[in-house]
Amino acid sequence: xxxxxxxxxxxxxxxxxxxxxxxxxxxxxxxxVRAFEELAYKxxxxxxxxxxxxxxxxxxxxxxxGLHTTHGRALAYATGIKAFKPNLHVVVLMGDGDSxxxxxxxxxxxxxxxxxLTAIVxxxxxxxxxxxxxxxxxxxxxxxxxxxxxxxxxxxxxCALAETAGANYxxxxxxxxxxxxxxxxxxxxxxxxxxxxxxxxPCPTHFGKNNKVKQGPAMLHWLKEKCIPVEAxxxxxxxxxxxxxxxxLVDRNDPDxxxxxxxxxxLATAKKG
Numbered sequence: 623x624x625x626x627x628x629x630x631x632x633x634x635x636x637x638x639x640x641x642x643x644x645x646x647x648x649x650x651x652x653x654x655v656r657a658f659e660e661l662a663y664k665x666x667x668x669x670x671x672x673x674x675x676x677x678x679x680x681x682x683x684x685x686x687x688g689l690h691t692t693h694g695r696a697l698a699y700a701t702g703i704k705a706f707k708p709n710l711h712v713v714v715l716m717g718d719g720d721s722x723x724x725x726x727x728x729x730x731x732x733x734x735x736x737x738x739l740t741a742i743v744x745x746x747x748x749x750x751x752x753x754x755x756x757x758x759x760x761x762x763x764x765x766x767x768x769x770x771x772x773x774x775x776x777x778x779x780x781c782a783l784a785e786t787a788g789a790n791y792x793x794x795x796x797x798x799x800x801x802x803x804x805x806x807x808x809x810x811x812x813x814x815x816x817x818x819x820x821x822x823x824p825c826p827t828h829f830g831k832n833n834k835v836k837q838g839p840a841m842l843h844w845l846k847e848k849c850i851p852v853e854a855x856x857x858x859x860x861x862x863x864x865x866x867x868x869x870x871l872v873d874r875n876d877p878d879x880x881x882x883x884x885x886x887x888x889l890a891t892a893k894k895g
Contacts, residue, residue, distance in 0.1 A: 625656075626657075626659040626660050627656065627659065628652065628654075628658060628659050630659065630665070631658050631659070631685055631686055632684065632685060633684060636682050636683050639651075639679075640679065641676065641679070642826060642827045643838055644838020644841055645825070645826060645827075646746075647677055647679075647744050647823070649797040649823075650677075650803065650821050651684075653800055654713070654804075654807050656804050657807040657808040658811075660804075661808060661811060661812065665685055665686045665687070667709065667710055667711060668686040668710070668713070669686065669687040669688070669700075669703055669710050669711065669713070670684055670686050670687070670688050670689075670715060671697075671699055671700040671703065671714045671715070672691065672715045672716070673692065673695065673696035673715075674693035674694075674720060674751075675693070675717040675719055675720050675750065675751045676717060676746070676750045677715050677716055677743075677744045678690065678715070678716075678720065687710075689703070693719075693720060693725075694719075694728065695725065696714050696716050696720060696721075696728075697714055697725060697729060698728045700712050700732075701728075701732055701737050701739070704737055704738055704880070705880070705883075708880045711811065712739050713740045713741075713811070714739055714742070715742050716741065716744075717743070717744055717745070717749075718743065718744075718746060718747065718748075718759040718778075719757045719758075721743045722743075722780055722783060723758035723759070723778075726758065726778075729741075729783070729787075730787045731787075733784050733788050733816045735816070735879045736788055736816050736876055736878045736879055737816055737878065737880075738814055738815055738879065738880060739816055739817070740807070740810045740811050741784075741816070741817065742810075742818075742819045743820050744821045745821065745823065746823050746824055746825035747759055747760050747761065747824050747825060747829045748766050748767075748828050748829045750825040750828055750829075754766050754767040754825065754827070755767055755768045756768045756769045756773055759777050759778050760775075760777055761773065762774070762775065764832075764833055765832040766828070766832060767828065767832070781793075781794050781871050781872075784816070784872075785871065788876070789872060790813055790814065790815030790816055790817060790872070790874050790876055791815070791816075791817035791818065791870075791873055791874075792817075792870075793809065793818070793869065793870045793871055793872075794819070794820045794821075794822060794866070794869070794871060795819065795822070796821065797842070798849070802868075806869075807819050809870065814875070814881075815877075815879075822845060822849065822866070822868075823841075824844070848862075848864055849865075849867075849868045850865055850866070851867070851868060851869050852868065852869040852870065853869070855867035
């Protein structure tokens with residue numbers, strides 16, 4: 623039995639990739655290109671939009687259309703692409719800083735509009751590329767290069783934020799389960815409207831070093847202990863401290879932005895006639 627490799631979507635001259643040992647971005651990229659292959663996406667009708675940061679380096683290794691944008695603005699650029707060319711498959715790759723810390727306003731409004739985009743957020747709990755500073759998803763009490771006594775702030779739940787703002791599809795996975803991650807990305811790509819796949823992957827170089835998860839294997843063991851399939855999580859009376867649900871969290875069918883826009887255009891044209 624053959625399996626998808628996704629190799630036709632990779633820029634093989636740029637490989638091997640440059641991410642740190644234990645980083646989950648490479649796992650995410652592999653899952654994404656395999657999903658592309660299983661859905662028979664063409665390189666020419668697929669656009670991968672990235673911002674700044676470790677996750678933003680993914681476009682270096684892809685042979686699809688790509689747009690490397692400014693920090694926190696990837697969703698704004700992607701919205702413009704999808705609004706102008708609705709036939710394109712538009713995927714937006716971001717880190718936690720790019721998506722909901724610097725880019726939080728764009729994230730909320732992309733979900734509110736229910737624009738037909740697939741957002742994949744690798745949540746590594748800090749600003750990994752620039753030295754491990756605190757971000758909007760750094761867990762309270764955690765240590766970073768800018769919270770040396772522990773983070774006094776509460777952290778965003780990216781999935782809950784997307785659901786509340788209006789996303790049609792929301793899921794969370796980890797690098798520990800590459801097959802499941804590929805399936806969630808595939809479901810998100812097929813879903814009409816705004817879709818989010820969050821990838822829990824603590825940065826081993828900075829966050830791990832400062833919070834006693836210093837190696838990639840230790841991070842994976844931590845994820846195995848803390849991540850609970852959503853069906854089992856919802857049956858728990860009191861989930862353990864720091865535990866979180868993984869899997870498909872939201873799946874609804876509200877009309878997406880382009881569908882609503884076209885309906886209004888038709889209605890306006892009829893009135894003029």
